[in-house]
Amino acid sequence: MGPFSPWQLAILVVVLVLLFGAKKLPDAARSLGRSMKIFKAETKGLREEDGADSTAETSSEPASAASSSDPDMRQLPTTQASATRTDKSEDASADEQIADLQRQLNEMKGNADEPHRNAS
Incomplete structure (x- = not known):
């Protein structure tokens, strides 16, 4: 049951x-x-x-x-280099994203102010 x-x-x-x-x-x-x-x-x-x-x-x-004959020695520099490349590309994409969001915010502020100007 x-x-x-x-x-x-x-x-x-x-x-x-x-x-x-x-x-x-x-x-x-x-x-x-x-x-x-x-x-x-x-x-x-x-x-x-x-x-x-x-x-x-x-x-x-x-x-x-x-x-590689000594994996510890050869792996470390490539890991650091790829991490540096990733950090730079992440910084660039983050900067682009911030700029795009700032532009959208400014457009929205401009659009929000327009009806008030037309109403008066």
């Missing part, structure tokens, strides 16, 4: 109908279903990302180990 008997389930349904009303229950169930679907999709996406990241790391590690 499971953890609940049929009588307990019937009482639970009656209490839910009394608390939430018959009109709200289908909407609540529908929104709960949508939320569950979104949650499952996000967790699936995270699992796929983790799998892709670990696959990329394992495939790059044997190649670098085979190409």
Whole structure:
């Protein structure tokens, strides 16, 4: 029978109908279903990302180990160089994003002021 008997389930349904009303229950169930679907999709996406990241790391590690006689000495400079390149590109993209957002803000401020000028 499971953890609940049929009588307990019937009482639970009656209490839910009394608390939430018959009109709200289908909407609540529908929104709960949508939320569950979104949650499952996000967790699936995270699992796929983790799998892709670990696959990329394992495939790059044997190649670098085979190409260098002392992996500790050769790996350090390339890691620092790529980190520097990434920092510079992130700074540039962040600066572009800030400039774009500032431009949008100025446009919105200008558009917000125009109706006030026309109204007076």
